[in-house]
Amino acid sequence: MSGRKLIVGGNWKCNGTLDQVKAIVDHLNEAHVPCPNHIEVVIAPPFCFLPVLRNTLRSDFHLAAQNCWTGKGGAFTGEISAEMLTNLNVSWVILGHSERRTLCSESDEMVAEKVAYALSQGLKVILCCGETLEQREKNETNAVVARQIKAVADKVQSWGNLVIAYEPVWAIGTGKVATPQQAQETHAAIRTWLSQNVSESVAQQIRIQYGGSVSATNCKELGSQPDIDGFLVGGASLKPEFVDILNARI
Ligand code: PEP
Numbered sequence: 111m112s113g114r115k116l117i118v119g120g121n122w123k124c125n126g127t128l129d130q131v132k133a134i135v136d137h138l139n140e141a142h143v144p145c146p147n148h149i150e151v152v153i154a155p156p157f158c159f160l161p162v163l164r165n166t167l168r169s170d171f172h173l174a175a176q177n178c179w180t181g182k183g184g185a186f187t188g189e190i191s192a193e194m195l196t197n198l199n200v201s202w203v204i205l206g207h208s209e210r211r212t213l214c215s216e217s218d219e220m221v222a223e224k225v226a227y228a229l230s231q232g233l234k235v236i237l238c239c240g241e242t243l244e245q246r247e248k249n250e251t252n253a254v255v256a257r258q259i260k261a262v263a264d265k266v267q268s269w270g271n272l273v274i275a276y277e278p279v280w281a282i283g284t285g286k287v288a289t290p291q292q293a294q295e296t297h298a299a300i301r302t303w304l305s306q307n308v309s310e311s312v313a314q315q316i317r318i319q320y321g322g323s324v325s326a327t328n329c330k331e332l333g334s335q336p337d338i339d340g341f342l343v344g345g346a347s348l349k350p351e352f353v354d355i356l357n358a359r360i
Contacts, residue, residue: 114317116333117273117340118356119152119236120347121176121204121321122159131159134348135166141353144360145170149340151356152202152236153347157190160200174202174236177210180223192231203228204342206238206258208279218261225272226265234271236319236342237262239300243280251278252299259303269312273319274300275342281322283344290331290338293320297337326354333358 126134138153145151154174155163163173175195183191195203205228206221216224221237228235239258241251255276266272276296281288288296297318305313320332321342332338346352 112314112336112339114315114339115150116148116359117150117152117317117319118358119154119174119202119204119275119319119321119340119342120352121207121342121344122153122155122348123176123209123344124156125348126156126159128159128162130348131155131162132166135163137350137353138171139166139168141356143170143353143356145356148359149356154202154204160195160198164199172202173200174204175200176204176207178203178205178224178228178233180220181227192228192233196232200233202234202236204236204238204275208238208240208277208282212279218258221258222261222265225262229266229268229271234273236273236275238275238277238321238342240277240279240282240322246278246280251296252303255296255300256303259300260307263308269308269316273317273340275319275321276300277321277342283323285323287323287325287328287332288320290335293332294335294337297335301337324355326351329355329358 151171152174153171154176179186179189179191205224210216225235239255241254245254278288301313317339319340319342320338324341324343325346
């Protein structure tokens with residue numbers, strides 16, 4: 111046993127209407143989940159639904175935003191600051207998701223700036239990293255992930271409020287899940303990198319989620335790998351099967 115508590119995030123991405131939000135929240139509120147003793151649950155709806163969830167979601171589940179700005183708020187049209195999230199009692203933020211890196215051109219440095227600022231404001235951060243299919247086929251997976259994490263290591267001293275989500279880009283939203291062995295290998299490589307470049311205690315204590323087409327069918331085997339400490343779930347977090355994923359280790 112690693113002693114690291116399982117952490118599962120539901121990333122709703124840019125989905126949902128008020129009626130759908132209500133239906134998902136009702137389902138989650140009624141679900142039996144061994145929370146908070148055996149699992150931490152973090153739900154990341156679109157920004158506009160955060161206050162709705164704040165008022166209706168069970169209090170043993172945490173809330174996350176899917177992004178925030180690199181620094182203090184101001185003249186940044188369309189952005190949301192870390193201060194606004196803490197003001198709404200949102201305790202987590204997902205940063206560096208591959209959709210933002212690719213579609214919004216967020217560089218490793220920009221993601222690292224966001225992570226450092228969010229942590230400085232007391233937010234907890236799920237930092238996403240992962241390689242494309244082309245990079246995996248060129249055997250660059252470990253180097254890509256190390257580069258993405260190094261950018262953060264260059265700006266951050268304290269790792270206690272950070273969780274890493276390893277999300278191979280080719281597995282996100284595609285139905286092509288990494289095999290438990292592929293995921294375990296990369297998670298172990300991340301711990302080795304952290305142990306060599308940050309510290310052994312950070313390497314052992316940090317929780318590393320796997321993300322990429324996680325479902326009720328594949329979560330048990332993925333979750334039984336020694337270096338997989340939970341999941342970041344996209345599509346399936348909008349469906350009733352999310353509760354089965356939360357109970358993957360039961
Ligand atoms: C994600 O958006 O982080 C994700 C892993 O999506 P999906 O589960 O749909 O692959």
